[in-house]
Amino acid sequence: MAAARAHPHPTGVDDVDARLERTIEELLDDRQAGASICPSEAARAVDPDDWRELMPAARAAAGRLAAAGRAEVTQRGEVVDVRVARGPVRVRRPG
Secondary structure, eight states, rough: OOOOOOOOOOOOOOOHHHHHHHHHHHHHHOOOOOOOHHHHHHHHHHHHSGGGGGGGHHHHHHHHHHTTSOOEEEETTEOTTTTOOOOOOOEEEEO
């Protein structure tokens, strides 16, 4: 069953989006400095059964964290804008 999505907050971030952001940060906190995660790890942690449905939201959460300077989204080791990146991306802490 997909994680229930509450009514969006005025900022456009609903409860599931906020959980994805927190989960990304927790996963990064648990990794060694410089290590990265796949957004799918956060989606799976939030909803193990229907994580694929959360992938667009997980990528968006990574993008919001990057915009806030709390993460970087990379592709083949280079920092990218997740909004335009196609294919697999990774998320890491900034420099």
